[in-house]
Amino acid sequence: MKKIVTIILLIFSTAFPIKAVEADMPDSLEISYDHVYAVDWTVNVYPVADVFTFPQDSIDIVCEALNSPQKEILADGNWILWYYLNTSFHEARSIKSDIEKVTLPHGYKWGFGVIEDKAERLTLIVAICESKSPFSDTIYQAFLEKNSFGKPSVRFNFRQGESEEPLEKWRKYSEEHNHLLFEINGWLFSYTQIKDNDGSITIDYVPRRILEELYKSPRFTVPEVIVE
Known part of the structure; x- marks a missing residue:
């Protein structure tokens, strides 16, 4: 069995800056900073499962599946949230295909995502989410911004338009739950990537391939700017 290294969140949250994009320059899909884009995102937010409250009759088969990839692994303390270092998208698809064959108990689901570091090395995220009562919303517009490190974010x-209802629901949900994972159109994002400023959500360390997929217009073949 591989050695599992428990990591400190503060350390990990600064360990994966993603590849910089030149300020004010478009990427391969003509996405520029500081514009608002039309999107069609299904956002689900889940608490990450705790290894001590997860059904113990299933924990052995879950750990066996999580340990099976021949990769360097970081495990996040008590949470069933694992990071597979230096993993290509091709390898990530293969690992995902194998791990998700393991059926989880009722009220839990697998989640998969990818982080990119400044050297363009990819890290696969695999988590078990508590899926009994997620927070869910549909997002129709999103920014692409440059963060303080000069990286895209x-x-x-959660407040879109004049209604305060989604924002109020989010405030209540985030107060009642800790260690939340975001899933956007099937891509998982760890709480180490996420900043929440009263419902204004910023996500860092997102690989270019995922950015291109998320910002593809729901109506056109290129990203659709709605506010410049």
């Missing part, structure tokens, strides 16, 4: 708001 995703930003959206």
Whole structure:
């Protein structure tokens, strides 16, 4: 069995800056900073499962599956949230295909995502989410911004339009739950990537391939700017 290294969140949250994009320059899909884009995102937010409250009759088969990839692994303390270092998208698809064959108990689901570091090395995220009562919302517009390190970051708001209802629901949910994972159109994002400023959500360390997929217009073949 591979050695599992428990990591400190503060250390990990600064360990994966993603590849910089030149300020004010478009990427391969003509996405520029500081614009608002039309998107069609299904956002689900889940608490990450705790290894001590997860059904113990299933924990052995879960750990066996999580340990099976021949990769360097970081495990996040008591949480069933694992990071597979230096993993290509091709390897990530293969690992995901194998791990998700393990059926989880009722009220839990697998989640998969990818982080990119400044050297363009990818890290696969695998988590078990508590899926009994997620927070869910649909997002129709999102920013692409440059963060303080000069890297691209995703930003959206749970208040879209004049209604305060989604924002109030989010405030209540985030107060009642800790260690939340975001899933956007099937891609998982760890709480180490996420900043929440009263419902204004910023996500860092997102690989270019995922950015291109998320910002593809729901109506056109290129990203659709709605506010410049």
